Each structure stands twice: as C-alpha cells, then as structure tokens.
Amino acid sequence: MAADNRSPVTVIGLGAMGRALAGAFLDNGHPTTVWNRTAGKGGELAGRGATVAATVTEAITASPLTVVCVLDHRAVREVLDPVAGSLVGRTLVNLTNGTPCQARETARWAAAHGADYVDGGIMAVPPMIGRPESLVLYSGSPEAFTAHEPAFGALGTALYLGADAGRASLYDIALLSAMYGMFGGFFHAVAMVGTEKVPAAEFTPLVVSWLNAMIAGLPAMAKAVDSGDHSTADSNLEMQATAYVNLLDASRDQGVSTELVEPMRELLDRGVTAGRGGGDISALIDLLRTEPT
Ligand code: FVH
Numbered sequence: 235m236a237a238d239n240r241s242p243v244t245v246i247g248l249g250a251m252g253r254a255l256a257g258a259f260l261d262n263g264h265p266t267t268v269w270n271r272t273a274g275k276g277g278e279l280a281g282r283g284a285t286v287a288a289t290v291t292e293a294i295t296a297s298p299l300t301v302v303c304v305l306d307h308r309a310v311r312e313v314l315d316p317v318a319g320s321l322v323g324r325t326l327v328n329l330t331n332g333t334p335c336q337a338r339e340t341a342r343w344a345a346a347h348g349a350d351y352v353d354g355g356i357m358a359v360p361p362m363i364g365r366p367e368s369l370v371l372y373s374g375s376p377e378a379f380t381a382h383e384p385a386f387g388a389l390g391t392a393l394y395l396g397a398d399a400g401r402a403s404l405y406d407i408a409l410l411s412a413m414y415g416m417f418g419g420f421f422h423a424v425a426m427v428g429t430e431k432v433p434a435a436e437f438t439p440l441v442v443s444w445l446n447a448m449i450a451g452l453p454a455m456a457k458a459v460d461s462g463d464h465s466t467a468d469s470n471l472e473m474q475a476t477a478y479v480n481l482l483d484a485s486r487d488q489g490v491s492t493e494l495v496e497p498m499r500e501l502l503d504r505g506v507t508a509g510r511g512g513g514d515i516s517a518l519i520d521l522l523r524t525e526p527t
Pocket residue numbers: 247248249250251252270271272275303304305306308309310312313329330331332356357358359360
C-alpha cells in the first residue's frame with residue numbers, strides 16, 4: 235500500500251504487542267519509526283520498512299503521533315520522563331496496560347508538557363492486531379482521537395469512550411476481570427474432571443456450550459443490576475448458596491484445591507445473611523461495592 239498519504243507514526247516498545255502494532259502500521263502504509271529499550275528487537279520491522287531510531291527523542295520527533303506500549307506504567311514514565319520536552323505539540327497514545335488512576339496521572343503529566351494525550355486498552359492478543367476483531371479502546375483528548383482515528387484503524391476496531399483518560403483503562407480492566415473469572419472457572423472445571431482421567435479436550439466442548447447458555451442471561455442480569463430489581467421466580471440466591479456447598483465438598487473429595495471457587499461461597503453466604511436469599515444472584519453486585527481507597 236502506498237505510504238504517501240498516511241501519517242507518520244512512532245511506536246515505542248517492541249515487545250510482542252509493540253511489534254504487532256508497528257507491523258500493522260507498516261501494513262497500512264504508515265511511515266513507521268520504532269524504538270525499544272533493548273536494541274535488536276526492530277530488525278524484522280526494519281526489513282519491512284520501519285526506521286529504527288537510535289534514541290527516544292529521535293523516535294518521538296519523527297512523527298506527530300507516538301504510540302507507547304511497554305510493560306507497565308512505571309516503564310512508560312521511565313522512558314518518557316527524561317524526554318518530556320520532545321512531546322510538545324505532539325500526540326501521545328499510551329496502550330500500556332494500567333489503572334484508570336495511572337491513565338489520569340499520565341494525562342496530567344502529558345498536558346503539563348504540552349502534549350495531547352489519549353489512553354487506550356488493547357482487547358486483543360498480538361496475532362489479532364490489524365484484524366476487525368481486535369478491539370482497541372481509547373479515551374482522552376477528543377481532538378487527538380479524531381485527528382489520528384485513520385491511523386488507529388490500522389490496529390483493528392477503534393472504540394472511543396470519551397474525554398476522561400481513565401475510562402478506556404476502566405473498561406479494559408473490567409473486561410479482563412470477566413475474562414479471568416471465566417478462566418478460573420474453566421481451570422477448576424477441567425481440574426475436577428481431570429481427577430477421573432477425563433481429558434480437558436474432551437470435556438471442553440461441554441464447557442463452551444454451557445458458558446454460552448449462561449452468557450445469554452447476562453443482558454437480563456445487567457438490567458437487574460441497573461434497576462436494582464433483583465426479584466426472581468426461578469433460581470434464587472439461597473438455593474444457589476446451598477448447592478454451592480456441594481461444589482466445594484466435591485472439589486475436596488476429588489482432591490482439587492478450592493482456592494478459585496471459595497470466594498464465591500463467601501459472597502453467596504454474605505448475600506443470604508444480608509437478607510437477599512429470595513432474590514436473584516445479581517443482588518451480589520451490591521455486596522461488592524466498597525469505598526474507593
Ligand atoms: N501480549 C498480550 O497478549 C497483551 C494483550 C493486551 C495488551 N497487553 C499489554 O501490552 C503491553 C505490552 O505487552 P507485551 O506483550 O508487548 O509485553 P512484552 O513482550 O513483555 O514486552 C514488554 C516491553 O516493555 C519494555 N519495557 C519493560 N520495562 C521497561 C522499562 N523499564 N523501560 C523501557 N522499556 C521497558 C520491554 O523492553 P525490553 O525488555 O525489550 O528492553 C518490551 O519492549 C503490556 O502493558 C501488556 O499488559 C499485552
């Protein structure tokens with residue numbers, strides 16, 4: 235694809251994700267400059283047309299848009315703090331995983347150094363980058379998002395969540411919470427059947443079909459959460475708390491650790507104690523809310 239009308243982009247951080255991001259920009263014809271703390275990771279990208287910058291400043295000043303994707307928030311600041319002056323008048327997009335508080339702090343830091351700031355959350359693994367199923371969440375400067383939206387399109391589907399720089403991270407962390415909950419349930423399930431030599435691959439189609447059936451109920455549960463109406467004629471919380479004890483007893487009987495499933499028992503019991511036993515399990519959401527630290 236011709237690069238002439240594509241805006242230059244800089245990618246800082248060439249781990250698995252940074253390399254995928256830079257590769258997607260190159261595939262879409264963006265003149266792409268890359269930098270990584272440890273030299274040598276840009277070789278393959280250079281072969282595809284990327285410019286490997288010798289310094290972070292050289293990388294940032296090569297493009298109006300710099301995308302940073304390193305290990306964590308601390309790494310972002312270690313890389314960018316010493317070269318903050320070179321960001322003046324440019325846009326910084328931070329796709330490093332972090333918390334909403336960290337995103338807001340970086341937004342303030344970028345503003346203090348004259349840079350437009352957009353924070354992001356990547357809901358994809360590296361091989362998905364560039365495909366429509368790769369969802370990237372953005373929030374922060376609306377002007378910067380609009381100006382660089384065509385470049386963001388190279389990475390997959392771009393979803394802008396508003397001017398609060400912390401919002402993309404909040405959604406990212408919330409979606410990851412749902413994912414890890416599912417992984418935890420899956421690990422426990424295959425550990426259980428594995429104690430009787432049932433291969434995970436044989437059992438997993440049943441898990442997938444069961445989870446799909448349960449997922450279909452989430453929109454109704456979301457309505458109950460939003461409305462506060464947790465009434466149910468079907469599967470009330472007290473019934474589920476009683477049945478859940480069997481899940482724990484069976485796990486111990488089979489020799490499977492209960493560490494992944496114990497917290498839900500505690501929550502179910504708290505729900506019953508709080509007088510929510512006759513309602514839907516969605517009532518548990520009220521018990522999860524605590525004062526921010
Ligand atoms: N890979 C994935 O599946 C997930 C998908 C969703 C988004 N995450 C987040 O993306 C960030 C980067 O992840 P990654 O997969 O690229 O991670 P690594 O392959 O481990 O590469 C880490 C890069 O960070 C650089 N780095 C680490 N510490 C520093 C530092 N103090 N100063 C400068 N750079 C640093 C590291 O450089 P080097 O070790 O090669 O010198 C790599 O470039 C991450 O937030 C995920 O949660 C990925």
